[in-house]
Each structure stands twice: as C-alpha cells, then as structure tokens.
Amino acid sequence: MPTYQEGIFIEDANNFNVSEYKLVENDIAKIKKSISSILNEKSDNVYVVISFGKELWSMLSDLELDNFKDFATLQGKNGHQMPSTQNDLYFRVLGKDQSLVLDQTIRIEEALKGTFEVVLSENGFVYKDYRDLTGFVDGSANPKEEKKYPAALIPENENGGNGSFVFHQKWVHDLEKFNQLPVSVQEKIIGRTKQESIELEGDDMPENSHVSRTDAKHDGVAMKIWRRSFPYGSAVERGLFFIAYTCDPFRVDIQLDRMLGNTEDGVSDRIMEFSTAVSGGYSFAPSVEELNKALKV
Structure with missing residues (x-):
C-alpha cells in the first residue's frame, strides 16, 4: 500500500514555511540529486512535504495523473481576480521549533541552488x-x-494513490479596513461568530459570506478539502497562506469559482473586499514510494 507523506496530516505543529521554486537547470540527474539530498537530511521533529508542478513531475515520472494541471489566472464576474504564479517545486516545512523549521528551510534552499531558484518563501505560525x-x-x-x-488523498486504487493534489495561494489582508467594521458585520462576512466560531444559520447566514461560498457541493457530494493554511505577518504585510490538499483539483476549482462569482448565482465572496490573492499554483505531493521512484537515478 502506498504511503502518504506524513507531514500532510501533522496537526500539532506551530511553525511553518512554504517555499516555491522555479527550475533553472534542465539536467535531470542534477535535479534528482539536489532533491534527493534534501530527503536524506531531514531533521528530527521537522516534517517536509514536497510537491511538484505538472511540467517538472512529467520530467521526473511517467506516472500519468487524471486532472493534474497548472493553475491559470481566474477572472471573477464582479471584478475580483486570482492570479497564477505557477511554480515547479514546492516545499512545506513544519514543526514545533522555529529554529529547526528555519534550519530545514535554509538547507533546502542551499541544496537546490543552481538547479532551482526560490521565488516565494513565507514563514507562518x-x-x-x-x-x-x-x-x-x-x-x-x-x-x-x-x-x-x-x-x-487520491484513492489507493487510482494512479497516484495516496498522493495528493496541493493548492497554494497567498492572501494579503487589509486588516485596517476589516477591523473598522462592527463585529456583527464581520461575522456576516465570514459566516461564523467571532468569539465562539459558531456557524450562522438560516436567514442569519448571507449567501455572500465566506462560509456560504466555500461550502460547496457537486451532484450532492460535499467538496471537502484538507486545509493546512497558516497566518503570516509583520509590520509590512499581513495575511493568510492558504494550503489545500485534495483528492481532486476540481474540489478547489469549484470553491474558487464560487468565491469569484463565476457560478450561476453570480454571487462573490465578500472576504475579497478585505483580502487579495497574490499567488496561486497547483502541485502534486506523491506517495513516498512514487517520490523515491521518481528521484531514482
């Protein structure tokens, strides 16, 4: 039975880094060597999830995956946009010790230098x-x-079994604008009470709340995803790094379309009045066995 990457389901970590890389050297042997060296030097108490953009994965593996695609920029009917910043290689590092997470993040960057170029790296908590x-x-x-x-996870009996499609999307919040609103209005935007996190019901739940737009069903099936998002922030910028693991990218697609108002009802998510998507990319996190097979020289 294929083994999923353990870090996907770790829930007690409190420090995170996501780094995204572009391929700059097409030498397959060098690519495999640089990535393999990272897997061989993982630290205790730090977990690493590695995932691949479609083009890089096709260079390393002959495993064909249904529905795997690059993320394309999405234009909303109501003026909102979600840009594509599709990259080739993605790392999510997580643990309980900020020093160890940073050390591992640096080791990854150093091992990939010359073969990949880091284009986005965000620490969270x-x-x-x-x-x-x-x-x-x-x-x-x-x-x-x-x-x-x-x-x-992709079902075990399908290609890529116990692997996962991953969606990364960085959001920048306008907290000053949001915090000027009364809490009662904020709760209508989110769809939950602020203090107790109780979902609004009936007429109290607006159709343009974040909960309403992302609680999606298709043909009667709930489009559930496994969220592993984290907040980030400094004096310069504050926001949320959204991460979703899914058995099928369609589950993410339908949520994004509903947020943008690109569905029949034409309703968009009010959260986008206060937060702006600035990145977006799909990748594939293979099972441990498929990962080792892809990196074998």
Missing part, C-alpha cells in the same frame, strides 16, 4: 487559538478524524 489575523478561527470546516484522508 499558529495565531492565538488557531485564528486567522482577522480574529476568526480558521479551518473550522475541515473534515474530522478519518474523513480527512479521502478528502485529501
């Missing part, structure tokens, strides 16, 4: 009791316990 910087609990709708595995 757990904010208070797992809240976004808006003050609302993040990830409340995540599937619980055993339900997270079928949401995140």
Whole structure:
C-alpha cells in the first residue's frame, strides 16, 4: 500500500514555511540529486512535504495523473481576480521549533541552488487559538478524524494513490479596513461568530459570506478539502497562506469559482473586499514510494 507523506496530516505543529521554486537547470540527474539530498537530511521533529508542478513531475515520472494541471489566472464576474504564479517545486516545512523549521528551510534552499531558484518563501505560525489575523478561527470546516484522508488523498486504487493534489495561494489582508467594521458585520462576512466560531444559520447566514461560498457541493457530494493554511505577518504585510490538499483539483476549482462569482448565482465572496490573492499554483505531493521512484537515478 502506498504511503502518504506524513507531514500532510501533522496537526500539532506551530511553525511553518512554504517555499516555491522555479527550475533553472534542465539536467535531470542534477535535479534528482539536489532533491534527493534534501530527503536524506531531514531533521528530527521537522516534517517536509514536497510537491511538484505538472511540467517538472512529467520530467521526473511517467506516472500519468487524471486532472493534474497548472493553475491559470481566474477572472471573477464582479471584478475580483486570482492570479497564477505557477511554480515547479514546492516545499512545506513544519514543526514545533522555529529554529529547526528555519534550519530545514535554509538547507533546502542551499541544496537546490543552481538547479532551482526560490521565488516565494513565507514563514507562518499558529495565531492565538488557531485564528486567522482577522480574529476568526480558521479551518473550522475541515473534515474530522478519518474523513480527512479521502478528502485529501487520491484513492489507493487510482494512479497516484495516496498522493495528493496541493493548492497554494497567498492572501494579503487589509486588516485596517476589516477591523473598522462592527463585529456583527464581520461575522456576516465570514459566516461564523467571532468569539465562539459558531456557524450562522438560516436567514442569519448571507449567501455572500465566506462560509456560504466555500461550502460547496457537486451532484450532492460535499467538496471537502484538507486545509493546512497558516497566518503570516509583520509590520509590512499581513495575511493568510492558504494550503489545500485534495483528492481532486476540481474540489478547489469549484470553491474558487464560487468565491469569484463565476457560478450561476453570480454571487462573490465578500472576504475579497478585505483580502487579495497574490499567488496561486497547483502541485502534486506523491506517495513516498512514487517520490523515491521518481528521484531514482
């Protein structure tokens, strides 16, 4: 049975880094050597999830994956946009010790230097009791316990079994604008109460709330994904780095279309009045066995 990458489901980490790389050297042997060296030097108590853009994965593996694609820029009907910054290689590093997470992040960059160029790297953390910087609990709708595995992983009997499609998207918040609103209005935008994180019901739940737009179904099936987002922030910029693991990219696509108003109802997510997507890319996190096979020289 193929083994999923362990870091996908680690839930007690509180320090994170996501780094995205562009390929600058097409020598397959060098590519495999540089990535393999990272896998051989992982630190204790630090987890690394590695995923590949479609083009790089096709260079390394003959495994064909249904529905695997690059992310394309999305234009919303109501003036919003989600840009594509599709990259080739993605690393998510997580752990409980900020020093160890940083050390591993640096080791990765040094091992890839000359073969890949880092184009985005963001550090994050757990904010208070797992809240976004808006003050609302993040990830409340995540599937619980055993339900997270079928949401995140390709079925074992399919190509790429126990691998996962990954979506990365960086959001920049306008917290000053958001925080000027009364809490009652903020709750209508999110779709949950701020303090207790209780989902609004009935007429209290606006159709343009974030919960309403991302709680998607298709042919009666809930489009659940496994969210592993984290907040980031400094005096310069604050926001959320959205990460989704899914058995099928369509589950992410339908949520993004609903946020943008690109569905029949034409309703867009009000959260985009206060937060702007500045990156976006799909990748594939293969099982441990497929990863080792792809990197074999």
